[in-house]
Amino acid sequence: xxxxxxxxxxxxxxxxxxxxxxxxxxxxxxxxxxxxxxxxxxxxxxxxxxxxxxxxxxxxxxxxxxxxxxxxxxxxxxxxxxxxxxxxxxxxxxxxxxxxxxxxxxxxxxxxxxxxxxxxxxxxxxxxxxxxxxxxxxxxxxxxxxxxxxxxxxxxxxxxxxxxxxxxxxxxxxxxxxxxxxxxxxxxxxxx
Numbered sequence: 001x002x003x004x005x006x007x008x009x010x011x012x013x014x015x016x017x018x019x020x021x022x023x024x025x026x027x028x029x030x031x032x033x034x035x036x037x038x039x040x041x042x043x044x045x046x047x048x049x050x051x052x053x054x055x056x057x058x059x060x061x062x063x064x065x066x067x068x069x070x071x072x073x074x075x076x077x078x079x080x081x082x083x084x085x086x087x088x089x090x091x092x093x094x095x096x097x098x099x100x101x102x103x104x105x106x107x108x109x110x111x112x113x114x115x116x117x118x119x120x121x122x123x124x125x126x127x128x129x130x131x132x133x134x135x136x137x138x139x140x141x142x143x144x145x146x147x148x149x150x151x152x153x154x155x156x157x158x159x160x161x162x163x164x165x166x167x168x169x170x171x172x173x174x175x176x177x178x179x180x181x182x183x184x185x186x187x188x189x190x191x192x
Contacts, residue, residue: 005061005063008057008060009061009062011054011057012053012055012057012058012060013058013071014054015050015051015053015054015057016058017051017054017075018050018051019044020047020078020079020082023044024082024085026039026040027086027089027090031093032093032149033133033149033150034132055072055075058071094149094182095182095183098183098186102183102186105131105133105147105159106161106185108125108126108135109145109147109161110161112135112138112145113138113142113163133149135147135148136148136156136172137168137171137172139170139171140170141168141169143164144160144161144162146160146168146171146189147159148173155190155191155192157188157189157190158189159182159186159188161186162185162186167179167187167189171189171191173191175192176189176190176191177191177192178190
């Protein structure tokens with residue numbers, strides 16, 4: 001009596017790809033800075049075992065070697081490209097957010113740099129306006145305002161309104177790992 005391998009075949013593929021698709025879905029459908037890194041970590045941690053079981057079940061169920069190779073390489077490619085895909089999605093989200101809110105953020109930055117409002121007052125305004133950023137730092141040279149999107153003591157990222165194209169000499173969130181211009185006077189930055 002022949003065993004119907006199709007359900008095992010489909011279930012194996014399902015288990016193999018679901019963790020990556022969940023992570024991609026969370027990143028695609030969450031607002032900038034709103035995806036929870038702990039949930040992503042749990043999906044990676046707990047999703048690894050079912051994913052491994054899934055690929056093993058698939059490899060056992062599928063009898064065609066060529067299809068196994070293509071599917072295995074396709075899955076490997078998917079997981080290798082997942083991080084750059086998420087990075088690209090977040091880069092687009094950053095640009096969209098800044099297009100929507102650069103006028104308000106720029107006015108707040110100019111007011112802070114000209115000492116019309118304090119950083120605390122600016123953060124209250126940002127919170128009242130339901131903007132997802134807060135001002136993390138105004139370096140001593142008073143040419144930049146660093147808006148924090150996410151991060152804690154270090155490993156932060158955000159936007160900077162800058163009167164110069166140079167990154168500031170200091171910040172309140174660790175050493176800069178990137179400083180990239182995304183529009184006139186606006187940069188996206190990350191720290192360690």
